[in-house]
Amino acid sequence: MSFARLNELGHKLEALEHALSILGADEATHMAVGGGEKRAEAMASLAGMLHRQATAPEIADWIEAAGAEDLNDDQQTALREFRRQYANLTCLPAEFVEKQTTARMRSEQLWRDLRAKNDWASFQPSLENVVSLVREEAAMRADRLGLHPYDALMEQYDPGNRVADIDPVFVELKGFLKKFVPEALAVQDERLAKRPLKPLSGNYAIEKQRELGxxxxxxxxxxxxxxxxxxxxxxxxxxxxxxxxxxxxxxxxEFLSALMGVLHETGHALYEQNLPAEWAHWPLGKARGMSVHESQSLFVEKQLGRNPTFWTWALPVVEKHLGEDWSMEDILPHVHHVERGLIRVDADEVTYPLHVILRYELEQELVSGQLEVADIPDAWDAKMRDYLGLSTEGNFADGPMQDVHWPGGAFGYFPSYTLGAMMAAQQWSALKREHASVDDDLSKGRFDAVNDWRQTHIWSQASRWSTPELMERATGETLSARYFTEHLRQRYGRQ
Incomplete structure (x- = not known):
């Protein structure tokens, strides 16, 4: 009876989540500029409604009673994950959730306007409000969950991941990349000296790019x-x-940034589309977390989309839609181009992790209070100089204002990008051990074996396991940076 009540509640919560997700997507793509204030009010109200229903006191009794019922293995797993989610949701009062949702949405809307104007001074008070609320959130979650405040925030995005485990991996990776970036750039220069880069035509109609995507x-x-x-x-x-x-x-x-963006987001979408539908209204049926999600998007973008064998098949498809005649030798230097740059979303796979580690380090200091919002620009500039040899002094739009995450209050999210890159490389290695012919499949545009492996090991598992457990079960070992660093060496280093 209690499990049935939780099942019925799950359908109601799913309906509210559905509405919020579609409203959020519409707000970012089609909403009129003047609709922002009312949209924020509507979404805040729905978020509050969702939170109140999901944290109702009687649910604790239902969870306890359901544990005494005769449940099969899947139902027991579903109940365990529901209990974990309930514990996380009840960390925050509904009034706080509404206040935080409004602050985040208004900050994000301001960010869209003020980033274009490079206006940090006008944006700073809004971000200070968001950070203040994030610190409150972290304290409440840490107290309830018995975790370090930043770990408590990461738990919302990647259940099971902890700073104590991530820090040593990131320190190792940062040390490798600071030495490897100059090597990759030198190798690229040597290759271009032998065969200069063939320029793209620079005439790519949006509609044709859309059709290609x-x-x-x-x-x-x-x-x-x-x-x-x-x-x-x-x-x-x-x-x-x-x-x-x-x-x-x-x-x-140029067309590669949009195409790679499409492939990246398609990786996310494949994960969502292939989650177990029968558990869609339970936490068990949701994607495990953002680093797993990023591993799926980066798998498609990096392990597939930048793989030379993929381009054996893809190049004729691109030519069909964009009408240019290229050889593999012409296109691969564009696909594998390495460059120190300021913008994370435009970064190549060699320099990208340094952008993420920078943010991971800064936001830990912001959450702990070691760093204040007013000091972000200088701290950002110092790390950019150290990690990539670039300066963002006075350039706020391409510095600390470039991402939507902090205006939207998503602290604890950034590490998932680089964790996902490492996971993707490790998954690719495990896949190749089982399917030695996978490169040949890619060259022929065959993705069945790739998707079957991911369906079995990642997609169908949904939230059955914690992030570290899922990775170990899928690949046979805990997360290691060595697959990612070896991937970079093979693709960009000296052979």
């Missing part, structure tokens, strides 16, 4: 009857599993 999405397994492609200021994958909304942004002067 849709063709690639369908080829790698995206179900176009349960998803769509739009344009947004910041690429994302949103919506719900039955109606996945992915976006990209286009530049008519």
């Amino acid at each position: 849709l063709a690639m999405m369908a080829a790698v397994g995206f179900d176009l009857t349960h998803g769509s492609l739009s344009v947004s200021h910041h690429p994302f994958c949103g919506g719900v599993p039955t109606d996945v909304r992915i976006t990209t942004r286009y530049k008519t002067g």
Whole structure:
């Protein structure tokens, strides 16, 4: 009886989550500029309604009573994950959730306007409000969950991941990359000296790029009857599993950034579309966490989309849609281009992790109070100089204002990007051990074996295991940086 009550509640919560997800996707893609204030009010009210229903006191009694019922293995696992989610949700009062949701949405809306104006001074008070609320949230969660405040925030994105485990891996990776970036750039210069880069035409109509993106999405397994492609200021994958909304942004002067953005978000979408539908209204049926989610998106973008064998198949598809005649020797230097840059989302796979580690380090200091919002620009500039030899002094738009995450209050999210890159490389290695012919499959545009492996080891498992447990079960070992660093050496280093 109590398990049945939780099942019924799950359907109600799923309906509210659905509404919030679609409203959020619409707000970022189609909402009129003047609709922001009322949209924030509506979403805050729905978020409060969802939170109140999901944290009702009687649910604790239902969970306890359901534990005494005769449940099968799947039901017991579903109950365990529901209990974990309930513990996390009841850390915060509904009034706080509403206040935080309003602050985040208004900050994000301000960010969209003020980033374009490079106006840090006007944005700073809004971000200070968000950070103040994040610190409150971290303290409440830490007290309830018995975790370090930053670990308590990460738990919302990656259950089971802890700073104590991540720090040593990131320190090792940072040390490797600070030495390897100059090597990769030197190797690139040597190759270009022998064969200069063939310039792209710089004339790529948005509609043709969109058609190419849709063709690639369908080829790698995206179900176009349960998803769509739009344009947004910041690429994302949103919506719900039955109606996945992915976006990209286009530049008519080149096409690779939009195409790689589409492949990246398609990786997210494939995960969502292939979660177990029978548990969609339970926490068990949701994606495990953001680092696992990033491993799926980066798997498609990096392990597939930048793999030379992929381009054996993809190059004719690109030529069909964009009308240019390229050889593999022409296109691969563009696909594998390495460059020190200021913008995280435009970074190549060699320099990208340094962008993430920078943010991971700064936001820990922000949450702990070691760093104040007013001091972010200087701290950001110092780390950019150290890690990538670049300066963002006075350039706030391309520095601490470039990402949507902090305006949106998503602290504890950033490490998932680089954890996901490492996971993707480790998953690819495990996949190749089971399917030695996978490179040949890619060269022929065959993705069945790749997707079957991910369906078995990642997608169908949903939230059955913690993030570290899922990774160990999928690949046979705990997360290691060595697969990622070896991947970079093979693709970008001296052979």
